[in-house]
Amino acid sequence: xxxxxxxxxxxxxxxxxxxxxxxxxxxxxxxxxxxLICLMLFGSSFPLLKENFFSAxxxxxxxxxxxxxxxxxxxxxxxxxxxxxxxxxxxxxxxxAILIAEYMPNKFARNTKLVFDVLSGVSPVVFGxxxxxxxxxxxxxxxxxxxxxxxxxxxxxxxxxSGFNVFSAAVVLAVMVxxxxxxxxxxxLRAIPFEVRQATxxxxxxxxxxxxxxxxxxxxxxxxxxVILSFSxxxxxxxxxxxVAGCQIAKTPISLFDPAYPLPALIANTFGExxxxxxxxxxxxxxxxxxxxxxxxxxxxxxxxxxxxxEESS
Amino acid sequence: MPFKKFEEKIFKxxxxxxxxLLALSLFSIIVVVFVxxxxxLSFKMLFSVPKGGYYLGKEGGILNAILGSIAIGTIATALxxxxxxxxxxxxxxxxxxxxxxxxxxxxxxxILWGIPSIVYGAFGFGIMLLFKIPASLLAGALTLxxxxxxxxxxxxxxxxxxxxxxxxQAAYSLGATRFEISYKVIIKQAFPGLLTAxxxxxxxxxxxxASIIMTASYTDSIPTxxxxxxxxxxxxxxxxxSTPFKEVQERGYAAxxxxxxxxxxxxxxxxxxxxxxxxxxxx
Numbered sequence: 169x170x171x172x173x174x175x176x177x178x179x180x181x182x183x184x185x186x187x188x189x190x191x192x193x194x195x196x197x198x199x200x201x202x203x204l205i206c207l208m209l210f211g212s213s214f215p216l217l218k219e220n221f222f223s224a225x226x227x228x229x230x231x232x233x234x235x236x237x238x239x240x241x242x243x244x245x246x247x248x249x250x251x252x253x254x255x256x257x258x259x260x261x262x263x264x265a266i267l268i269a270e271y272m273p274n275k276f277a278r279n280t281k282l283v284f285d286v287l288s289g290v291s292p293v294v295f296g297x298x299x300x301x302x303x304x305x306x307x308x309x310x311x312x313x314x315x316x317x318x319x320x321x322x323x324x325x326x327x328x329x330s331g332f333n334v335f336s337a338a339v340v341l342a343v344m345v346x347x348x349x350x351x352x353x354x355x356x357l358r359a360i361p362f363e364v365r366q367a368t369x370x371x372x373x374x375x376x377x378x379x380x381x382x383x384x385x386x387x388x389x390x391x392x393x394x395v396i397l398s399f400s401x402x403x404x405x406x407x408x409x410x411x412v413a414g415c416q417i418a419k420t421p422i423s424l425f426d427p428a429y430p431l432p433a434l435i436a437n438t439f440g441e442x443x444x445x446x447x448x449x450x451x452x453x454x455x456x457x458x459x460x461x462x463x464x465x466x467x468x469x470x471x472x473x474x475x476x477x478x479e480e481s482s
Numbered sequence: 483m484p485f486k487k488f489e490e491k492i493f494k495x496x497x498x499x500x501x502x503l504l505a506l507s508l509f510s511i512i513v514v515v516f517v518x519x520x521x522x523l524s525f526k527m528l529f530s531v532p533k534g535g536y537y538l539g540k541e542g543g544i545l546n547a548i549l550g551s552i553a554i555g556t557i558a559t560a561l562x563x564x565x566x567x568x569x570x571x572x573x574x575x576x577x578x579x580x581x582x583x584x585x586x587x588x589x590x591x592x593i594l595w596g597i598p599s600i601v602y603g604a605f606g607f608g609i610m611l612l613f614k615i616p617a618s619l620l621a622g623a624l625t626l627x628x629x630x631x632x633x634x635x636x637x638x639x640x641x642x643x644x645x646x647x648x649x650x651q652a653a654y655s656l657g658a659t660r661f662e663i664s665y666k667v668i669i670k671q672a673f674p675g676l677l678t679a680x681x682x683x684x685x686x687x688x689x690x691x692a693s694i695i696m697t698a699s700y701t702d703s704i705p706t707x708x709x710x711x712x713x714x715x716x717x718x719x720x721x722x723x724s725t726p727f728k729e730v731q732e733r734g735y736a737a738x739x740x741x742x743x744x745x746x747x748x749x750x751x752x753x754x755x756x757x758x759x760x761x762x763x764x765x
Contacts, residue, residue: 180659180661180662181659183659183661184659184660184661184662187660187661187664188572188576188660188661190568191568191569191571191572191576192572192576194565194568194569194572195568195569195572195573195583195587198569198587198590198591198594199586199587199590201594201628202590202593202594205597205601205602205605208605208608208609209601209604209605209608212608259500260500260503260504261500261504263493263496263497263499263500263501264497264500264501264504266497267497267498267500267501268501271494271497282753284504284505284508286746286749286750287508287509287511287512288508289685289686289689289745289749290511290512290689290742290745290746291688291689291690291691291715291716291741291742291745292689292690292691292692292716293689293691293716293717293719293720293738293741294511294515294689294719294738294741294742295511296719296720297514297515297719297723297734297738298510298511298514298515300723301514301518302510302514343504343507343508343511346504347504347508350504373486374486374487374489374490375490376486376489376490376493376494377486377489377490380493400596403598404597404598404599404600404601405598406598406599406600406691406692407691407692407716407720410720411720411723411724432598432600432692435600435603435604436600436603436692436695436696439607439695439696449611452604453604453608455604456600456601456604456605459598459600459601460597460598460601463596463597463598463601464593464596464597467592467593467596471592
């Protein structure tokens, strides 16, 4: 009886120890996976960086057959489309978040958020599809001619009349990222204690005055964090941008209606052609590394703000 | 009317306008997909493969992409489930949920979550170049499993953290080892949450294209082997839309429709199953 019990116990403990060790190493591998991604991308882009650090990152010449690889235009394209997207999305998302958090009844607000959540979970390719079907014709036939004739300046005039341009890409990206921004901003507003609202309202302010003078000031840091996190999400978006932004090499986008060629689109578009030229491959990996660095930096910055708020409120 | 009342009205109006603008855009996506997709949907479209020519074949449907998406999504979800499962059990059962180690693992999972899927694609592609592996279903599924790993792990982690400590205590007091607690107690208690995590990750997996455009490539035939390239719905939409032929574009519309329906269905299922299975959970 005792023999049997102890042999069983031994076996159970052995299994337990084995499971502990195995799962420990698997948990540890999350850290190594991250390091491996960084090292691999950096190592592969090193040949190009070694050749000429500045012209690789900031140069605007992209001539694969002359071994000239400047990511300048692509980085500019990424930042340009993302900033325009945020410019469109920030006011809309902020006002929507205020409406949901402050004016809507609780149950309705919850359902609205759920619907937004589900709809924003649709594949990025479907957003791109929508962009090609709706936004591109709209831009080509109405918005571009209207803005070009109403405000004839460099920002609105372009030779590119196809509708595939910075503006279309920015609109699609704005719609994609808005639900995320709404959800973070709404949470930031909700985290402000109810007593603050009571105290302000009791002084005779209207609801909007309370929002403008108290809530937005108190929640400012959190709202900034929402914008930064949205930036990081937008800048890495690939398929939608690839389908809508135009993607023409060796053009610096200046006007809203010029085609742009953001970094993710470059990576996705040129993978097949890179084999023959070694530095070409290197340039593509450098693009991926720049993208990784951009998203990582903005994520860390955004999280640090949110963390600070959490510490202050607790 | 005093100015401040007037101001409130104006800004409330702006809020309603921005809300409806956003809601309208999001809904119009579904409407466009429905209108375009239903028009080009037919029995032949769903159950035959494209005939002749990569983007040029005018005959045939999208069966290759539907099966390919389901295959790659299932394999990637299964792989990342095994991976995520070990991680979340280690940081919640073998260590305290709030321990330093667990917090560090969570932090790195968050970092991985923030990396765009095209970067995973480039990473996978780089590994494949290094070992001279051609684009295949297996390579695509592996890359995709890295993309959905943080989503799955963090969602599962949230459920496991909610499990009352008394429940573990009761099991310990009966002499159970941590491993036994994991699979006899916690799995049952966390089942709805785990299922939701798997479904959400699967939904994300079949919708993602950036990570598999280089690693899984594209083909016109039905997936038969792990070592052959595979077609997927998102890439089907992308490639077929860029052709000038009307008949080929129709395939893109149909693929967008099927993909959207599949993702909405999975998303709905994830939410419903959470509700219906949490009946059996001890509260």
